[in-house]
Amino acid sequence: MKVNVTVNGVDHSVDHVWALESLLDFLRERIGLRGTKNACEQGECGSCSVYVDGVLVCSCLVAAGQVEGCSVVTVEGLAPDRGVHPVQQAFLDAGAVQCGFCTPGMVVAAHCLLADDPVPDDLTVREQLSGNLCRCTGYQKILDAVYLAAERAGAAPSRQGSRP
Amino acid sequence: MTVTDTATRSSASAAADGVGVSAPRPDGVPKVDGSFVYSSDEYHDGSLWGVTLRSPHPRARILAIDTSQAAGVDGVRCVLTHEDVPGSKLFGMNTYDQPVLAFDEVRYQGEPVAVVAATHPEIARRACELIVVDYEELVPVTNPEIALSGQVEGLPQGGLVRHVRIRHGDVDEARATAEVTVKGRYEMGTQDPAFLGPESGLAVPLGDGGVELYVSTQDLHRDQRQVADCLDLPLDRVRLVLSGVGGAFGGKEDLNVHIHACMLALSTGRPVRMVYGREESFFGHVHRHPAIADVELGATRSGRLVFTRVRLVLDGGAYTSTSQVVIANGCYFAAGAYDVDNVEIDGYATYTNNPPCGAMRGFGAVQSCYAIESAMDRLAAALGMHPLELRMRNAISEGDLLPTGQPVDGPAPVQEILSYLRDLPLPADSDHTTGDMRARPGGVGNVTRGEGIRRGVGYALGMKAIGFSGGKDDTCTARVTVWIRDGEPVAEVHCAAPEIGQGVVTLQAQIVRTELGVRTVELRDSDTDIAESGASSASRQSWMTAGAVVGACALVRDEILERAAAVLGSPAAGLSLDGTEIHDCDGRPVLSVAELLGPESVSHAYTYSHRVTEPVDPERGQGDAHIAFAYAAHRATVDVDVDLGLVRVVEMATAQDVGTAMNPLAVEGQIEGGTVQGLGLAVMEELQFSDGRIVNPSFTDYLIPTMLDVPPMPMKIFEFPHPDSPYGLNGVGEPPNLSSTPAILNALRDATGLELPRAPVRPSDLVIELGGRANRRASARPLQA
Ligand code: FES
Ligand code: FES
Numbered sequence: 001m002k003v004n005v006t007v008n009g010v011d012h013s014v015d016h017v018w019a020l021e022s023l024l025d026f027l028r029e030r031i032g033l034r035g036t037k038n039a040c041e042q043g044e045c046g047s048c049s050v051y052v053d054g055v056l057v058c059s060c061l062v063a064a065g066q067v068e069g070c071s072v073v074t075v076e077g078l079a080p081d082r083g084v085h086p087v088q089q090a091f092l093d094a095g096a097v098q099c100g101f102c103t104p105g106m107v108v109a110a111h112c113l114l115a116d117d118p119v120p121d122d123l124t125v126r127e128q129l130s131g132n133l134c135r136c137t138g139y140q141k142i143l144d145a146v147y148l149a150a151e152r153a154g155a156a157p158s159r160q161g162s163r164p
Numbered sequence: 165m166t167v168t169d170t171a172t173r174s175s176a177s178a179a180a181d182g183v184g185v186s187a188p189r190p191d192g193v194p195k196v197d198g199s200f201v202y203s204s205d206e207y208h209d210g211s212l213w214g215v216t217l218r219s220p221h222p223r224a225r226i227l228a229i230d231t232s233q234a235a236g237v238d239g240v241r242c243v244l245t246h247e248d249v250p251g252s253k254l255f256g257m258n259t260y261d262q263p264v265l266a267f268d269e270v271r272y273q274g275e276p277v278a279v280v281a282a283t284h285p286e287i288a289r290r291a292c293e294l295i296v297v298d299y300e301e302l303v304p305v306t307n308p309e310i311a312l313s314g315q316v317e318g319l320p321q322g323g324l325v326r327h328v329r330i331r332h333g334d335v336d337e338a339r340a341t342a343e344v345t346v347k348g349r350y351e352m353g354t355q356d357p358a359f360l361g362p363e364s365g366l367a368v369p370l371g372d373g374g375v376e377l378y379v380s381t382q383d384l385h386r387d388q389r390q391v392a393d394c395l396d397l398p399l400d401r402v403r404l405v406l407s408g409v410g411g412a413f414g415g416k417e418d419l420n421v422h423i424h425a426c427m428l429a430l431s432t433g434r435p436v437r438m439v440y441g442r443e444e445s446f447f448g449h450v451h452r453h454p455a456i457a458d459v460e461l462g463a464t465r466s467g468r469l470v471f472t473r474v475r476l477v478l479d480g481g482a483y484t485s486t487s488q489v490v491i492a493n494g495c496y497f498a499a500g501a502y503d504v505d506n507v508e509i510d511g512y513a514t515y516t517n518n519p520p521c522g523a524m525r526g527f528g529a530v531q532s533c534y535a536i537e538s539a540m541d542r543l544a545a546a547l548g549m550h551p552l553e554l555r556m557r558n559a560i561s562e563g564d565l566l567p568t569g570q571p572v573d574g575p576a577p578v579q580e581i582l583s584y585l586r587d588l589p590l591p592a593d594s595d596h597t598t599g600d601m602r603a604r605p606g607g608v609g610n611v612t613r614g615e616g617i618r619r620g621v622g623y624a625l626g627m628k629a630i631g632f633s634g635g636k637d638d639t640c641t642a643r644v645t646v647w648i649r650d651g652e653p654v655a656e657v658h659c660a661a662p663e664i665g666q667g668v669v670t671l672q673a674q675i676v677r678t679e680l681g682v683r684t685v686e687l688r689d690s691d692t693d694i695a696e697s698g699a700s701s702a703s704r705q706s707w708m709t710a711g712a713v714v715g716a717c718a719l720v721r722d723e724i725l726e727r728a729a730a731v732l733g734s735p736a737a738g739l740s741l742d743g744t745e746i747h748d749c750d751g752r753p754v755l756s757v758a759e760l761l762g763p764e765s766v767s768h769a770y771t772y773s774h775r776v777t778e779p780v781d782p783e784r785g786q787g788d789a790h791i792a793f794a795y796a797a798h799r800a801t802v803d804v805d806v807d808l809g810l811v812r813v814v815e816m817a818t819a820q821d822v823g824t825a826m827n828p829l830a831v832e833g834q835i836e837g838g839t840v841q842g843l844g845l846a847v848m849e850e851l852q853f854s855d856g857r858i859v860n861p862s863f864t865d866y867l868i869p870t871m872l873d874v875p876p877m878p879m880k881i882f883e884f885p886h887p888d889s890p891y892g893l894n895g896v897g898e899p900p901n902l903s904s905t906p907a908i909l910n911a912l913r914d915a916t917g918l919e920l921p922r923a924p925v926r927p928s929d930l931v932i933e934l935g936g937r938a939n940r941r942a943s944a945r946p947l948q949a
Contacts, residue, residue, distance in 0.1 A: 018286075034205040035198020039360040039410075040442040044863035047360060075198035088196040092188060095829035098837065099665030100195030101361040101410030107196055123602045130870040133863065135360050135411050136665045138836030139871045141829075 005067045007031055008077025017064050023057075024048045026064035027074060035075040035104045039133070046132030049105040049112075050074045056112040058131075075104035078111055087111045090149035091142070098136035106132045110146050119150055182678035183891055186829035189670045190687055191663065202408035203380035204439045206366035211435035212241055214421070214428045215288035217278040217295050218447055219270035222306070222856025223318075223517040224299035226266060226277070234280060234294040239287040241432045243295065245278045248427065251396030257386065257418055261320065262483040262520070264394050264423050269318075270299070271482035272519045273857050274447025281428040281436055304517035304856040308456070308479035311514040325480050325487040325513035328495040330785030332567040333506030338471035342462025346542045350459065350535040351922045353850035355452035355841075357524050358868050361410010363420035363448045364439040367429035374401030375426045380409040382417045383699035384660050388692045394423045395430065399692075402426070406690035412664040413841070414524035415449040417701055418485055446861035450485050450522030451851055453478035453513070455494075457535030461543045469558045471506040472567075474498040476532055478521070480513045485522040487513040492634060494528025495785070499567050500536035501578055501627035501795055502558040507567035509785070517856045523701060525841065526901040529628040534923060537624040537906035541913060551910065552623050556582050560627065569786040574894075575884035578625065578795055581819040584880040585623060585799040591815040591876075593619060594803065605803050605810035607872060616807035619814075620915025625797040626902030629790040630895035631704040635779035639771050640705075641695035642672070642712035644720050646682060647765035648758045653744060655682040657716075660690045660697035661709045666897060667830040668705050672713050674827065675890075679717035681743025695771065703794065703895025706826065708772060710890035715770030723766050728755050775888060792886055796820035796899035798839065798907035801875075804915040809927030811847050813875045813908060821882040823894030828881070835900045836877050842904020844869045846912075850924050 003017045007027065014030050024041070027033045027050070037047035041060045048059040051073040079085035084092070087110050097103050106129070113120060113128045120128070125146050134142060181187035194200035231243040246253055246267040253267065254260040266277045278295050282288035305316050311323035339345070365379035374397060381387050384404045392402040409416065421438040428436040440448045460473040476494050480487035491513035498509045511528075524530075544551040559578035565571055596604045596614030604610045605617060632638050642659040655676045663669045673685040690697070698708055721741050728746040729736035738749035745753040746760065780787035799817040804810070816839050825831045848867045852859040860866045885892025905923055912930065913920050920929060 028205075032207075033198070034201075034207070037202070037360070037410075038204065038439075038441075039362065040863045042442065042862060042864060045360065075196075079197070084193060084197060091196050092192045095186065095833050097189060097192055097195050098667070098833055099359070099361060099409060099411040100191070100200055101202060101359075103195050104198045123600060126871045126874075127602065130872040133360060133868060133870060135358055135413070135841075135868060136837045137833055138838075138840035138877065139869075139874045140836045140877055141833055143871070 001065055003064050003068055006071040007033065008073055019065065021064045022060050023062040023064050023067055024059040027059060033074050033076055037101055037104055039101060046109055047102055047105040049108040049132065051108065056109060075108055078107065085111065086152060087114065087149045090145040090152065094141050094145035094148050096137060096141040096145040102132060102134040106134065106142060110149065113146065114150055118153060181674060183674050183826055184824070186827055187670055187674050189667060190673055191669055200408050202361050202410050203378065204362055204364035206378045206407055206437060208366055208368060208435040211366065211437050212281040212283060212428065212432060213285040213288050214279055214281050214425050214436045214438040215285060215292055216276045216424060217292040219266060219273060219275045219277055221270060221299055221301055222273040222304035223302040224270050225302060226268060226270065227298040227300055229278065230296040231278060234291040237287065237291045237294065239283040240291045241281045241434065242428060243278060243280050243291065244427055244431060248431070249394060252393045255390040255394055255419055255423065256484055257486050258488060259484040271517055274519060276424065279424045279428055281432050306516055306518055306853065306856045308477050308514040308516055311516045312477065312512055319515045321515065323515050325484055325515060326491050328492050328511040328785060329783065330495055330507065330509040330567050332569065335471045335473055335506045335508040338506035339462055342470045343465040344543070344546050345460065345462045346539060346546050347460045348539050348542050349921060350457045350538045352455040352531050352534055353924055354454040355524065355845050355849050356446060356851050356866060357413040357415030357449060358866065359411030359413055359415055362440045362442065362445045365407065365421045365425050366435060366437050367425035368435045369429045369433055372401065374403070375429055376403045376405065377422060377426055378405045378407040379422055380407050380416055382412050382662050382664060382701050384662065384690060384692050385696035386699065387419060387422055390419055391422050391426055395426055404692045406662050409662060409664040412700065414522060414527060414701060417699060418450050418522055420448050442863060443861045446858060446866070447519065450520050452524035453480060453490055453521040453528070453531065455531035457532065459535050459539035461539050463543055463547065465547070467547050467549050467554050467557045469502055469504040472499040472504050473508045474532065474535065476511040476535070478513045478528065478531065479516055479518055481516060481518040481520040483520045485520045486527070487521065490523055490528040494532045496568060496633070496789065497529045497628050498532040498536060500533065500540065501560045501625050503560045503564040504558065509567060518853060519858065525838065526628065526898045530902055530905065533624070533626040533902040534906045534909070537903065538909055541622070541910045552582060552586055555623065555625050568780050568789055570788045570790060572793060574792050574886050574888065575821060576793065576795065577821050577882055577884050580882055581795055581797045581821065582625065584819040585797055585817055588799065588817050588878065590621065591801050594814070596803065605805040605812040606808060610805065610808065610810065612805065612807050617803050617805045618915045620802050620804060620911040622800045622907050622910025622914050623797065624903040624906035624910060626899055627793055627795050628898060628902060630792040630794050631702055631707060631774055633777055634789040635777055637774065637777055638698040639773050640697045640708035640712040641769055641771045642709065642716045643694060643767060643769040644676060644713065644716035645765055645767035646680065646720055648761050651758050652684065653682045653757045654684045654686065655680055656686045656688055657713060658688040658694050659709055659712060660692065660694055661705050662690060662700040664700045666700065666705065666834065667827060668700065668709055670830060671706055671826055672709060675710055675713045676717060679714060680721060681741060683743060703898045706893060707889050707895060708774070710893060711772030712770055714890050715772055716768050719768035719770055720766050723768065724757065724760065728760055731755065731760060792888065792894060794821065794894050794899045796903055798903045800907040800911040802908060802911040802915055804912060804930055806916055806930060806932040809930040811912065811930065813843055815875045816843065816877045816904065818877060818879040818900060819882065820899055821884050821894065822896050823886040823889060824883055824892040825881055826891065826893050831881060831896055832879065834896045835879055838897060838900030839877055839904045840869050840874055842901050843873065843908060845924055846905045846908035847924055
C-alpha cells in the first residue's frame with residue numbers, strides 16, 4: 001500500500017508498505033529516523049513513543065497504514081532545527097541518561113506529560129511515565145529531569161509547548 | 165562506513181569539567197536527540213538481514229538438518245549450519261564449549277542451529293521456518309542437585325563445572341564454643357539482565373577476506389579472539405568496532421550475533437545486519453545463576469560470630485560461560501563483610517539443560533550476599549538482638565583476614581556505612597486506609613481498603629572485590645594525542661573500553677582535562693585497532709581506564725615539556741603545562757602550546773596494570789586473590805498487604821564507599837540503578853522454567869521495575885580514597901546490587917514474620933493466611949540506641 005504522512009513537518013509518500021508493517025518499522029526503515037527505539041515491539045516498554053496527531057502512542061502498536069494523512073512527531077522533531085528541547089536539556093543536566101536506549105521514548109513521554117500538566121505531582125509523574133521502562137537509572141534522575149524541566153518552565157507553563 | 169555519531173563526541177566545555185565534578189556526558193546530546201547510533205541502528209546500503217533458527221527443545225539429538233527448501237526462497241541469499249563454520253566450531257569466554265551452530269546435540273532451548281541471510285528480515289524468518297531439523301528429544305536435566313549427584317549421563321564433566329573449597333580456621337572445633345546457632349536454606353530464582361537495547365550488529369565483508377563487525381559488547385578484544393578463531397581468520401582480519409550499547413549488566417560479555425553475522429557477511433559478500441527481538445533476546449544472552457544456599461552460623465550469646473558455614477550451588481546451565489569465575493566470586497564473599505575466624509565454604513557450579521548463565525552484575529556475590537544477609541537476620545532474631553547491632557558487632561575492618569586468608573587492605577568503612585543507616589530517620593508512616601490509593605501496595609488496583617497493610621524495615625550489608633581476581637590479571641591501554649586546531653590544543657583519547665551506559669567516556673574526558681588542562685577532548689570510537697582495555701565488568705573499567713589515560717597523559721605532558729625545554733633552553737623539570745601555555749617555575753606563561761607544536765602532534769599510548777593477584781589453592785581456597793574491595797549497605801522500608809500479598813517498597817536508603825566520586829552524578833546513577841535491579845530481584849523479576857523451557861520470555865511476563873515500583877533512595881556516598889587506584893577511586897557499579905535484594909527480603913520478613921526462604925518473593929508467599937503460622941519466625945528486638 002501507499003502511505004502519505006507528515007513526519008516532523010516533512011511530507012512523505014511511501015510505496016509498497018507491508019500491510020502489517022508497524023509505524024515503528026516504517027519510521028526506522030523507510031524514513032530512516034532511527035531515533036525511535038524498539039525494545040519489545042509489544043507495547044510494554046515505551047521506547048518507541050511518538051506523537052500521532054498530538055496523541056502519544058507506542059509506534060510498535062500502530063500499523064503504518066493507520067497514519068495515512070496524519071502528522072507524526074518523533075524524538076528527532078521535538079526541538080526546532082535539531083537543537084535540544086528544554087525537556088531534553090533537563091535530561092542531560094539531571095543525569096537521566098546512562099545507556100540512553102530508553103531516552104528517546106522517555107523524552108517524548110515526558111514532553112507529553114508536561115504539555116498536559118506543567119506542574120505534575122510525584123505520583124502523577126510516576127503513573128504517567130510507568131509505561132516507559134528504563135533498566136539503567138533506577139528512574140530517580142529521570143524524575144529529577146521532569147521536575148527540573150517543569151521548574152525551568154516556571155510560571156509560564158506554555159514554555160513547555162503544547163503537544164505537537 | 166563509520167559510526168558517525170561518535171565523531172561528535174567532543175566537549176568544548178570548560179576545563180572545570182575535570183575529575184570530581186558532574187561533568188556532562190560527551191554522548192549526552194546524541195542520546196537525547198535520537199542521533200546516537202546503537203548496534204540495532206547500524207545501517208549499510210545494500211545490507212542483508214540475518215536471522216537465527218533456534219532449538220525448540222532443551223535437549224535433543226540432531227539427526228539431520230535439511231536447508232534446501234529455505235535456501236530456495238526468493239530473497240534468501242544463504243543458509244548456514246555447523247558444517248559451514250570455517251574454524252573452531254566452539255566458542256566461549258573462558259572455555260570453548262559452546263557450538264557456534266549446534267551439531268550432534270542441542271543442550272538448551274534456544275540454542276542456535278542455523279542462520280539465514282535474506283533481503284528482508286521477514287523473508288529470513290519465514291525461510292527459517294522452512295528449515296527441517298530432525299530432532300530426537302531427550303530428557304533434559306534441569307535440577308542442579310540432580311546434576312551434581314553424578315547419576316545423570318550426558319552432562320559435561322559429570323555435571324560439575326567447578327567446586328570451590330574455602331577452609332579458614334576450624335569450624336568443627338568452633339561449633340563447640342557457639343552458644344547460638346542458626347541454619348537456613350535460601351533460594352534465588354533466575355534473573356535476566358533485561359537490558360533495553362537488544363543484541364545486534366552489522367558485519368561488513370572486507371576486500372582482503374576479512375570482516376568488520378559493529379557490535380554492542382562489554383569486551384571487544386575477547387570477542388575478537390573468539391570470532392577470529394571460529395572464522396579461522398588471523399586477528400588482523402577481524403576488526404571490531406563498538407557500536408552503541410543499550411545496556412549490558414553482564415549480559416553482553418558472551419557472544420551473541422557476532423560470529424553468525426560475520427559468517428553470513430563472508431558467505432554472501434554483502435553487509436549483514438542482525439537484531440534480536442525481545443523474545444529472542446531472552447534466549448540470546450546469559451542470565452544470573454539461580455542459587456541454592458545452605459547457611460549455618462554460630463555465635464556467642466553476646467552476638468560475636470564464631471563460625472560460618474555455607475554450601476552454595478549455582479546452576480550454570482548448558483555451557484560454561486563464566487561459571488568458574490561466578491562460583492568463585494560467590495564463595496569468596498559467602499561469609500559476608502564480617503570478621504569471623506572459622507569459615508567453611510563449598511561452592512558448586514553445575515551444568516544442566518537450562519539456558520546458560522553468566523556474569524550478571526555482582527556475579528555470584530549477589531547470590532551469596534542474599535544468603536548470608538538473610539541468615540544474619542535469622543541469627544539476630546535467635547539472639548534477640550537488633551539486626552543492625554549484630555552486623556556492627558561483627559563488621560569487617562582493615563587488617564582482618566578474609567576466609568581466603570588475604571588481609572583486608574584499603575579502606576573498609578563498614579562501621580561508618582552502617583552508622584549512617586542507623587542514624588537516618590525512618591520514613592513517615594503512611595495511613596493507607598485514608599491516604600492516596602496510588603501509594604498503596606498494588607496501587608489503584610488494590611481492592612481492599614488497605615486494612616491489611618503492615619510496615620517492615622530491613623538491613624543488609626554487602627562486600628565484593630573490584631576488578632578481576634584470582635590470578636586473572638589484565639591490562640588496559642589508552643592512547644592520548646594532542647595537536648593544534650584553530651590555534652587551540654585538542655586532545656584525542658583512543659581506548660577500547662566499552663561505554664555501556666556507565667559513563668567511562670565522560671571519565672576519559674574529565675581525566676584529560678585534569679591532567680593536561682586541554683579543554684577540547686575528543687573520543688575516538690572504541691575498536692580493536694588499539695590494544696585491549698579488558699571488559700566493562702567486575703566494576704573494573706573506571707579504575708583500569710583511568711590508570712591508562714592518566715599514564716598516557718603523563719607521557720604526553722613529559723614530551724611537551726621536554727620539547728619546550730629544548731626551545732627555551734631551560735630544564736624541563738621547572739616547567740609546567742596548563743593546556744594552552746607552558747609555565748616557568750614562577751608560574752609565568754613562557755610559551756604557548758600552539759607555538760610549540762605548530763602542525764605537529766604529540767601522541768603516547770600507555771598500558772596500565774593493577775597489582776598482581778594469585779589464584780586460591782584448590783584444597784583450602786587460600787590466596788591473595790584480590791586487588792580491592794568495595795562495600796555498600798541498604799536499609800529497606802516496605803509496606804506489605806498481607807491480605808493480597810502485594811508489596812510497596814517505601815524507601816531504599818543506601819550508603820556506599822566509592823573511594824573518590826569521580827563524577828558524583830554518575831556515581832549516584834550507578835547506585836540508584838543497582839539498587840533498583842536488586843529491588844526487581846527481591847519482589848518481581850524471575851525467569852520461570854518448565855522442564856527447561858522459559859515460560860515468560862517477554863516484558864509482559866518478565867517484569868522489571870517501573871517508575872511506580874521505585875521508592876525514594878536517600879543515600880550517603882563515602883569517599884575514603886583507595887591507596888592503590890588512580891585518584892583513589894573505587895569500583896561503584898556492582899556493590900549496590902548486592903545488598904538491595906536481602907535488605908528488602910529482611911524488611912518483608914520484619915513486616916510479616918514469615919521466613920520467606922526464596923527470592924523473588926511471590927504474592928502467595930506473603931499472604932499470611934496462605935503462608936501459615938508454621939512459617940513464622942522469631943522476631944528481633946528493637947534497636948537500642
Ligand atoms: S517497542 Fe513499542 S512499547 Fe516497546
Ligand atoms: S538509560 Fe539505559 S535503559 Fe534507560
